Amino acid sequence: MKDVELKMLERAKELLASGEVARVVGWKKGDFCYDPSPAVFKTVEELENGFVYDYFCGANLSKYLIDVSKKEGKTAVFLKPCDTYSFNQLVKEHRIKRENVYVIAVECMAKLDIEKIKAKGVSFVTGVEVVEKDVKVSSLYGETTLYKPEIVLEKCAVCNKTHQVKDEEIILHERPVRDVNRFAEVEKLEAMTEDERFAFWKEQLSKCIRCNACRNVCPACSCIKCVFDNPNSGIAAKANDSEFEEKMFHIIRAYHVAGRCTDCGECSRVCPQNIPLHLLNRKFIKDMDGLYGEYQAGESSEGKTPLTSYTEEDKEPNDVFNGEAK
Amino acid sequence: MQDVTTEKKEFTPNIVAFCCNWCSYAGADLAGSSRLTYPANVKIIRVPCSCRVNPMFILKAYQQGADGVILCGCHPGDCHYVTGNYYTRRRMATLFSFLNYMGIEKERTRVEWVSAAEGARFSAVMNDFVKTITELGENKRLSDLRVKEGE
Numbered sequence: 223m224k225d226v227e228l229k230m231l232e233r234a235k236e237l238l239a240s241g242e243v244a245r246v247v248g249w250k251k252g253d254f255c256y257d258p259s260p261a262v263f264k265t266v267e268e269l270e271n272g273f274v275y276d277y278f279c280g281a282n283l284s285k286y287l288i289d290v291s292k293k294e295g296k297t298a299v300f301l302k303p304c305d306t307y308s309f310n311q312l313v314k315e316h317r318i319k320r321e322n323v324y325v326i327a328v329e330c331m332a333k334l335d336i337e338k339i340k341a342k343g344v345s346f347v348t349g350v351e352v353v354e355k356d357v358k359v360s361s362l363y364g365e366t367t368l369y370k371p372e373i374v375l376e377k378c379a380v381c382n383k384t385h386q387v388k389d390e391e392i393i394l395h396e397r398p399v400r401d402v403n404r405f406a407e408v409e410k411l412e413a414m415t416e417d418e419r420f421a422f423w424k425e426q427l428s429k430c431i432r433c434n435a436c437r438n439v440c441p442a443c444s445c446i447k448c449v450f451d452n453p454n455s456g457i458a459a460k461a462n463d464s465e466f467e468e469k470m471f472h473i474i475r476a477y478h479v480a481g482r483c484t485d486c487g488e489c490s491r492v493c494p495q496n497i498p499l500h501l502l503n504r505k506f507i508k509d510m511d512g513l514y515g516e517y518q519a520g521e522s523s524e525g526k527t528p529l530t531s532y533t534e535e536d537k538e539p540n541d542v543f544n545g546e547a548k
Numbered sequence: 549m550q551d552v553t554t555e556k557k558e559f560t561p562n563i564v565a566f567c568c569n570w571c572s573y574a575g576a577d578l579a580g581s582s583r584l585t586y587p588a589n590v591k592i593i594r595v596p597c598s599c600r601v602n603p604m605f606i607l608k609a610y611q612q613g614a615d616g617v618i619l620c621g622c623h624p625g626d627c628h629y630v631t632g633n634y635y636t637r638r639r640m641a642t643l644f645s646f647l648n649y650m651g652i653e654k655e656r657t658r659v660e661w662v663s664a665a666e667g668a669r670f671s672a673v674m675n676d677f678v679k680t681i682t683e684l685g686e687n688k689r690l691s692d693l694r695v696k697e698g699e
């Protein structure tokens with residue numbers, strides 16, 4: 223990954239120095255090796271001081287373009303395969319000015335999840351080195367080798383996405399295509415009884431602290447005025463009791479992005495309570511695939527979505543459960 | 549000790565029925581003028597088209613204490629606005645399936661197509677829905693204490 227990072231840095235510097243772009247959206251070093259964050263670089267110095275691209279750069283940069291693509295001058299952005307779907311979707315919704323953005327497609331060899339590393343008992347991580355499927359994690363207490371498939375982000379574990387947009391690319395290694403079923407966990411839930419499912423979601427969603435991070439990070443949640451900011455909605459803030467009230471927030475949010483969610487996995491990645499939020503919209507995706515034909519949001523920046531089209535033969539709502547007629 | 553809960557009142561559910569102006573609401577009218585009865589606990593909300601019903605309306609109804617929500621519109625193909633109810637169909641199909649995935653009883657929410665000429669059907673549909681919800685019991689899974697507190 224170091225070789226890719228160097229190439230990206232070199233290219234970013236070139237683009238800024240020549241004046242071809244006014245800014246570069248990338249990742250910058252954090253306080254620790256595992257918390258790089260999205261950043262806008264405006265000068266070569268800023269790049270030299272802070273630019274990073276490594277196994278912890280899981281953040282999706284596409285949403286930042288809503289704002290910066292409207293500014294003066296062009297913006298260069300580095301997009302991983304999954305990020306390009308969000309990008310397309312935002313172009314489709316007229317949220318990003320495509321002509322103001324220069325997309326550099328970058329390789330992704332699956333990103334690591336620091337929470338999963340910590341859960342393996344390794345804390346105070348100071349660095350990682352990845353060799354094939356082995357991850358050598360160094361920490362203040364020494365070195366441990368972990369098995370990579372067990373510590374990648376959930377979204378990366380089931381991803382087979384490819385770049386949908388590129389003005390140029392920096393890809394030195396190809397991630398092999400794997401045999402994965404992203405709906406496996408949804409299917410497990412579907413096989414449960416109503417009561418079991420309710421108990422499952424009650425347990426999960428009761429952990430929600432309504433920090434709104436899932437909404438804020440979601441590229442599909444890009445409305446300027448959001449229902450959850452309306453104090454009269456009755457759902458704007460954390461319920462003042464220990465009951466299970468946050469389900470409303472989650473049902474509403476899930477439905478708002480249904481048909482537009484690209485399954486980018488950002489919601490699950492940022493949730494401080496580790497709620498498996500991806501299981502919400504994957505249900506919609508699975509149902510819509512089953513009922514209205516396979517559809518991947520963000521594969522194209524044009525065309526209709528399942529919920530904005532219809533056929534005369536569609537199934538009746540009362541008969542539809544689990545994506546097929548009862 | 550005497551159990552105070554033994555004299556439980558019979559449960560009468562709160563039902564919200566969204567009816568489209570052109571077919572189902574007219575169907576309800578016809579039921580009325582034909583002196584066909586349907587339970588008084590069905591509260592009808594008139595909407596221009598079944599497709600006016602945003603899934604939020606349904607959730608809001610539950611949040612505010614509805615025990616069952618039914619959405620009625622023109623039969624597919626007969627929409628006053630030509631295609632509105634086709635969108636309703638997809639919207640509600642995905643919503644119902646999702647609510648059930650969250651563990652909400654699937655009988656609680658329903659869509660029925662009722663035309664302006666179907667007064668008898670309107671009354672039958674409502675009687676049947678009220679019966680189903682009465683058997684199912686109170687809506688606990690989608691109520692919201694935040695909203696109920698102020699009552």
Ligand code: SF4
Pocket residue numbers: 436439440441442443479482483484485486487488489490500503
């Ligand atoms: S709902 Fe989650 S997975 Fe879907 S687009 Fe938003 S952040 Fe990505």
Ligand code: SF4
Pocket residue numbers: 429430431432433434435436437492493494495496497499
């Ligand atoms: S990020 Fe997690 S805790 Fe925060 S609002 Fe979303 S689900 Fe709740």
